[in-house]
Amino acid sequence: xxxxxxxxxxxxxxxxxxxxxxxxxxxxxxxxxxxxxxxxxxxxxxxxxxxxxxxxxxxxxxxxxxxxxxxxxxxxxxxxxxxxxxxxxxxxxxxxxxxxxxxxxxxxxxxxxxxxxxxxxxxxxxxxxxxxxxxxxxxxxxxxxxxxxxxxxxxxxxxxxxxxxxxxxxxxxxxxxxxxxxxxxxxxxxxxxxxxxxxxxxxxxxxxxxxxxxxxxxxxxxxxxxxxxxxxxxxxxxxxxxxxxxxxxxxxxxxxxxxxxxxxxxxxxxxxxxxxxxxxxxxxxxxxxxxxxxxxxxxxxxxxxxxxxxxxxxxxxxxxxxxx
Amino acid sequence: xxxxxxxxxxxxxxxxxxxxxxxxxxxxxxxxxxxxxxxxxxxxxxxxxxxxxxxxxxxxxxxxxxxxxxxxxxxxxxxxxxxxxxxxxxxxxxxxxxxxxxxxxxxxxxxxxxxxxxxxxxxxxxxxxxxxxxxxxxxxxxxxxxxxxxxxxxxxxxxxxxxxxxxxxxxxxxxxxxxxxxxxxxxxxxxxxxxxxxxxxxxxxxxxxxxxxxxxxxxxxxxxxxxxxxxxxxxxxxxxxxxxxxxxxxxxxxxxxxxxxxxxxxxxxxxxxxxxxxxxxxxxxxxxxxxxxxxxxxxxxxxxxxxxxxxxxxxxxxxxxxxxxxxxxxxxxxxxxxxx
Numbered sequence: 001x002x003x004x005x006x007x008x009x010x011x012x013x014x015x016x017x018x019x020x021x022x023x024x025x026x027x028x029x030x031x032x033x034x035x036x037x038x039x040x041x042x043x044x045x046x047x048x049x050x051x052x053x054x055x056x057x058x059x060x061x062x063x064x065x066x067x068x069x070x071x072x073x074x075x076x077x078x079x080x081x082x083x084x085x086x087x088x089x090x091x092x093x094x095x096x097x098x099x100x101x102x103x104x105x106x107x108x109x110x111x112x113x114x115x116x117x118x119x120x121x122x123x124x125x126x127x128x129x130x131x132x133x134x135x136x137x138x139x140x141x142x143x144x145x146x147x148x149x150x151x152x153x154x155x156x157x158x159x160x161x162x163x164x165x166x167x168x169x170x171x172x173x174x175x176x177x178x179x180x181x182x183x184x185x186x187x188x189x190x191x192x193x194x195x196x197x198x199x200x201x202x203x204x205x206x207x208x209x210x211x212x213x214x215x216x217x218x219x220x221x222x223x224x225x226x227x228x229x230x231x232x233x234x235x236x237x238x239x240x241x242x243x244x245x246x247x248x249x250x251x252x253x254x255x256x257x258x259x260x261x262x263x264x265x266x267x268x269x270x271x272x273x274x275x276x277x278x279x280x281x282x283x284x285x286x287x288x289x290x291x292x293x294x295x296x297x298x299x300x301x302x303x304x305x306x307x308x309x310x311x312x313x314x315x316x317x318x319x320x321x322x323x324x
Numbered sequence: 325x326x327x328x329x330x331x332x333x334x335x336x337x338x339x340x341x342x343x344x345x346x347x348x349x350x351x352x353x354x355x356x357x358x359x360x361x362x363x364x365x366x367x368x369x370x371x372x373x374x375x376x377x378x379x380x381x382x383x384x385x386x387x388x389x390x391x392x393x394x395x396x397x398x399x400x401x402x403x404x405x406x407x408x409x410x411x412x413x414x415x416x417x418x419x420x421x422x423x424x425x426x427x428x429x430x431x432x433x434x435x436x437x438x439x440x441x442x443x444x445x446x447x448x449x450x451x452x453x454x455x456x457x458x459x460x461x462x463x464x465x466x467x468x469x470x471x472x473x474x475x476x477x478x479x480x481x482x483x484x485x486x487x488x489x490x491x492x493x494x495x496x497x498x499x500x501x502x503x504x505x506x507x508x509x510x511x512x513x514x515x516x517x518x519x520x521x522x523x524x525x526x527x528x529x530x531x532x533x534x535x536x537x538x539x540x541x542x543x544x545x546x547x548x549x550x551x552x553x554x555x556x557x558x559x560x561x562x563x564x565x566x567x568x569x570x571x572x573x574x575x576x577x578x579x580x581x582x583x584x585x586x587x588x589x590x591x592x593x594x595x596x597x598x599x600x601x602x603x604x605x606x607x608x609x610x611x612x613x614x615x616x617x618x619x620x621x622x623x624x625x626x627x628x629x630x631x632x633x634x635x636x637x638x639x640x641x642x643x644x645x646x647x648x649x650x651x652x653x654x655x656x657x658x659x660x661x662x663x664x
Contacts, residue, residue, distance in 0.1 A: 047486045047587050075477070076590065170638065200638045204588060205581050210390040210625075214632035217383040218375065238581065242389070242502060242512075243382065258490060259583060324487075 036068040039288045040090035041099040042083060043073035044126060049257055049323040050230075050277050054126070057281025058099075065289045073101075077172075080104045087111050094118065097288035100134075101126035121291035125284040127173045128300075136297045138283045140275040142174050145305035146181025146228070149252050149273045151189070152307055153182075153224050156250045156270050160192030161223030164215045166232040168203035175200075178228040178254060196222070201235055208235020209242070216243060224250040230257045233272060237263045256308075256322040264310055271309030274321050279303040359655060360604055360619045367623060371630035378633050385510060387622075387629045392501070392514040393418070393577045395621035397596035398603075399518075399525045400451075400569025402617045403534075405600055407562050408542040408609025409465035412593050413454060413472035414570045419589035420476040421446045421574025426489030426584035429497065436496055443578070444571035450476065451567020455560035477590065484586040491582050501579035514576050521572060526614040528565070538562055542609030598645075599624050602652040623648065 041058055045051045055071045062069045070090070074082035080103045090098060091114055098120050102108045105128070112133040115122050124134040153163060165182065169175040179198060186193050196219050201208030208227070212235050216222055225240075227233030233253030237260070240246060246268055253260055253272035263269040280303045290297050308318045371378040397414050404411045425443035428434045434442070450472065457468040491497040501514035529535040537558045540548045549555045578584045603620025605612025627648060631641045 047481055049487055052486065076587075197635045199632060199635075205585055206393065206577060206588065209580070210386070210629070211632060213386045213390075214383070214629050217380065217386065218377050218633040218635060220377070234581075242386075258488070 036066060037096040037289070037292060038093070039067055039069045039097045039099060039285055039292075040093060040095035041069055041071045041284065042086050042090055042101070043071060044077050044083070044101045044103055045075075046071070046073040047075070048230075050255060050275075053277035053321070053323045054281040054284075057278035057283075058285045059281070060278070061282040061285035061289075065285065067096075067285065067289055069285060074103070077103060080107050084108065084111065091115060091118070091120070095120060097121045097123065097292040099123045099125055099284045099288050100129065102129045105129040105131060121288065123284055123288045123291060123297075125280055135291045136287045136299060136301060138280055138287055138301045138303060140280070140305055141302050142177035143181035143184075144302075145254075145273045145275065146178040147185035148305060148307050149226060149254065150182040150185035152271060152309075153226060153250060153252045154186065154190040154193055156252075157193070157223040159190055162194050162196045162219060162221050163224040163226065164196050164219060164222055165198040166208050166212050166215070166225065166227045166236055167198060167200050168229040168232050170200050175228065182226055182228075201232055203229050203231035205231045205234050205238070208232045209238040210235075212236045212239035213243060216240075216245070216249070222249055224252065227251070227253045230255040230260060233269070234259050234263075237268050240268060256324075258324040261313065261322060261324065264308070264313060267310070271307060274306050274308055274318070276303045276305065276321050277323065278321060360602065360616055360623070360652075364619050364623050364626065367626050367630065371626065371633065374630070375633050378630055381510070383629070383633070385512065385515070387625050388515040388518075389512050389580075390629065391621050391625040392518045393573050393580070394592065394595050394599060394624065395518045395618065396521055396569055396573040396576060397592060398599040398617045398621050399521055399614060400566035400573075401593075401596050402525070402600050402603075402605055402612055402614060403529070403538050403562050403566045404465075405597070405605050405607060406529075406542045406609060406612040407538045407559065408545060409458065409559075409563070410469065410597070410607075411451075411454065411563070411566060412466065412469040413450065413476055414566075414573075414596055415592035415594075416473050416477035416480065416589040417447060417450050417567070417570045418574040418577060418592060419584075419586060420450070420480040420483075421571040422578035422584040423480045423484045423489060423586055425575050425578050426491065427483060429491060429494045430489050433493065436494055436500075439494065439497070440500070440575050443575040444568050447567040447569065447571020447574060448564050449567070450570065451564040452560065454567065455563030458563065459556040459559035473590075473593070480586045480589070484584060486586060488586065489584040491578070491584075497579055498582045499579075501576050514580060517572070517576060521569065522614060522618050525569070529614050534558070534561060534565060539610060542611075544610070595624065596621075598649050602649060604652070604655075607653075620652075 043051050051073060058069055058071055072086050083103050084107055087108060088111060091111060098115055100122060109131055112122055112131055116133050122134045124137040126139050128137045165179060167175055167179045183195055186195060197215055199211050199215060201211045208231055212225060216239060225236045227236045236251050240249060240251060251269040253269055256274050260272060264271055283301050283303055287297050287301060306318050312318055397418060401411050401414055421443045424446040425439045428442040429439035454469055454472055457463045458465050501512060503513050504511060505513055537553060541555055541558060545555060599621040600617050601607060602623050603616030605616060627645055628641060631644060
């Protein structure tokens, strides 16, 4: 009998220490207990400047609404398994609300069911989740943003000519939408513009550089190049620079970053479309707070986008969304 | 296998560059190199016919420049693979080296040459750690360098604070890769750097004791140890030497992008290893050559560039490169069957 009690006590102690470990190793919150509502945010990444800006926005909202947040994301935007791991541990902490930028919405589906069964409201951000469970989706309308890039490209090259696209990938929603939004706008509104090639550089600057160079070599009459994210756009800029073709092709990009801002200032790039990462982070937390209080929230919240170029990039409304 | 048998099998098979290499072995090895070289020429001819835009001076210069980073990585890793090991840490390790170059030049404001040497030394130190883990602690190379791959990836992010480090304060840095020291010839320096690095690696491989022991350890480690060679010491040296190439690749990449990009690098190791294998170096160790690796790296970039010039969709580009790797490994197996 005595042995049994000891064993039970031992098991309890073990379980306790394990759960303590589990709590400590995930996220960077101070351990809770301060009474503030808690929003767990699982993002697609944290390394990229874009996610840092989303995080800044989320932290700002956390302050304004007096909630506690954790913000984590996998090492790369292809590491679905790691994100599922993070999602699991976030749910184990029983947050008051959960925000998720899903890398693979199908892989996340069972965990969303768990959230539902625990009555934890879920807010999707950055890209939608193929599920009924999230109460709201806070994201950029990438197709509309890409169409904006196409509109400016068409204007700059005078409505006719050849254009090529360096995209970041052909499988993710953002990759597809930023490609298709651009292509479709051109088809509909600029019949004189031919899209001669679309290639994918994975957002890797070095690969995108070599890729863009080959495209320019293959299409000597190219009038414009469009890069669908920061790495792709910088690849194009590098290629134009290495080939000594500044001014010969019109370059239009997406997102920001120090190198892209510099290229726009120096005239290497015509301009780019930026999302509103701070807005995404802020609206995500704001919506999560509303949802946990049982208030009605909109099903989709478009956080908008801005075209920026040399002329308007220093205006406060634009500048605050341009990360370096 | 007992050590006596091992010693016997070493004297029987005559692999590698050790003293007992037969004439037929040498012929076969040059045949493999010839095959690789012939495939390269065939690819170049094919793409030249397929597209008039392939065989232009500026595109050829672009191909050579695109070979530089992967090529330099592949040079170092040729030593490791011939010695019977593998190094998975070269991709993210290269990134760590470019971040350290950024630390030396941009954060600390040190002179250009210090940044370059610092970057190369960072690679050598990583190699030293890899070599020590493998030789002294007997951790299998795959595991040791897999762990190092993750450590390097993490450290690159930690040190850079997850954002790129730019080299705006070191004006000459970009010229390191993209400038041209030979007036009148539009060959970027990065191409010269890989050429010099290849000559250096080739001479080290064929004329120095490091090269000889690389082959000897790769063909039969036990026999090499039995003949009185301090295998541990030489293994550490081989990994350290290879690491210096990782460092050089990091510096060249940083120079070409005028920035150290901490998120890059994962996957580059596999491309470098593929170049080594296509060049006829055996993953089993004991066989291979630097010239083969250079040809292998060129085959990879000619293939990628040519398919891009032809506007072949990305998906099929990957399939094509994969098929070439399979073919190269199959040829290597055929060759090995003949030898045994």
